[in-house]
Amino acid sequence: MPVALARPTRTVALTAALALGLAACGSSDSSNSSSTSNGSSASTSGAAAQATGPVTVKDAQGRSVKVAANPGKVVVLDWSVARSLTQLGVPIAALPKASGELPADMAALKSVKTVGTLFEPDYEAIAELEPDLIIIGGRSGNAKVLKEMTKISPNVIDMSVREDDATKHLSAVSDQYKTLASIWGKSSQADTHLASMNKAIGDVRTKATNAGGTTMFVQVSGSKVGAYGPGSRFGTVWTDFGFKPVNAPLKSDGGHGDEINQEFFLKYNPSRVLVLDRSRTIGESAKPALDVLNSGLVNKTDAAKNKKISTVDGFSWYLATDTPLSYIAAANDLAKVL
Incomplete structure (x- = not known):
């Protein structure tokens, strides 16, 4: 049998x-993972959500990085972040080489420039792009990669979701998503997408x-x-x-x-x-x-x-x-x- x-x-x-994500509205609990501030937390600050000025991001490596609002040329070295930004409608300038097929919602990224892999970024190719923001995370979210990236630009953030308490991990994912959204003034869309996620769960x-x-x-x-x-x-x-x-x-x-x-x-x-x-x-x-x-x-x-x-x-x-x-x-x- x-x-x-x-x-x-x-x-x-x-x-x-996905269609539901365009119709729902809501929010999620906060956690101790990546957070944003522009005088206060991104999850509670309306001012930060408007992205009218620099947004201070406390990243997964404990650094506070001031990120200019609405950065244009963005290099992303994490697939979770890439999927989040794509859902939020944020253009991506470069990505790691995909090891398999990308899902349908990320099909447009197939034509995006590749800069090495998650484990071995092509630092020279990234430097040539002169990016406004570099986002590492997950498999690329480590001290070694961060050190090399800061030689290219001071505008580097590690958006890994690291939460040892399994009961708080989902909340940490929500906070990370809100942080990313606030950089581009897309907090309203983020709330809608998170509400869809929470309903599905x-x-x-x-x-x-x-x-x-x-x-x-x-x-x-x-x-x-x-x-x-x-x-x-x-x-x-x-x-x-x-x-x-x-x-x-x-x-x-x-x-x-x-x-x-x-x-x-x-x-x-x-x-x-x-x-x-x-x-x-x-x-x-x-x-x-x-x-x-x-x-x-x-x-x-x-x-x-x-x-x-x-x-x-x-x-x-x-x-x-x-x-x-x-x-x-x-x-x-x-x-x-x-």
Whole structure:
């Protein structure tokens, strides 16, 4: 019996969620992550949101950087930030080379100049652009890259979302998004987009609570399978979306998960399984994730019997996790197994 996929009729289309983002209005809680000030916090200051003057950004490396309002030539070295700025309608002058396909909402970025990779930026090419603002974050958000970028321009900010408390991570994402929006005077749009994100999450959380059962999240990389639990890089499944985890001794931190075998699935017998195909996400040639999981033991689980095993959008879950559209895509993925 082959691994059974979730039924597509249960999928909440991401395009519909994007449309919702243009109609809703709202805000989100604050946190201790990146914040903005122009006399006060960007999340509370109307003056900062208008971007009529310089905006002081406290970035993820603890620096306070005064950023001129509405910078024109922007280099972005983080996919979460790139997706956020694209949603806000902010032009991007240069990006890292994509390792896989970009989602439809970022299709226009395919023609944008590339300047190295997330791990190895092309500093010479960036310098030649004479950017007004350089934004690093995530995989490029480290002291080494920051040091090199400040040799090119003093206008560099690290917009990584770093929050050790999993219950506060979503709030930190919201604050980072508001910070970015305030630089270009787009706080109103940000509130609308965040309201759409929160609604999508809330809708799935309600259904997940009522559905019961347990949920497992696994990442397949080549032939290796790793399982993740609450507190891990994919902890949003349980913390924000309200699913119940399997009763397994999984790591509560770290980015690599626990390597598991096929017996693990049968032992903990999840009601549903979400699968991230890492190889496909980063453009590697490998056996498809569902084929790797297609075994007699996995197929004996409740998840397989009830067609509740489904792949997720790798770009949103692995490359650009900290932005509203990726949370909406995550909600779409999770709805498929409810």
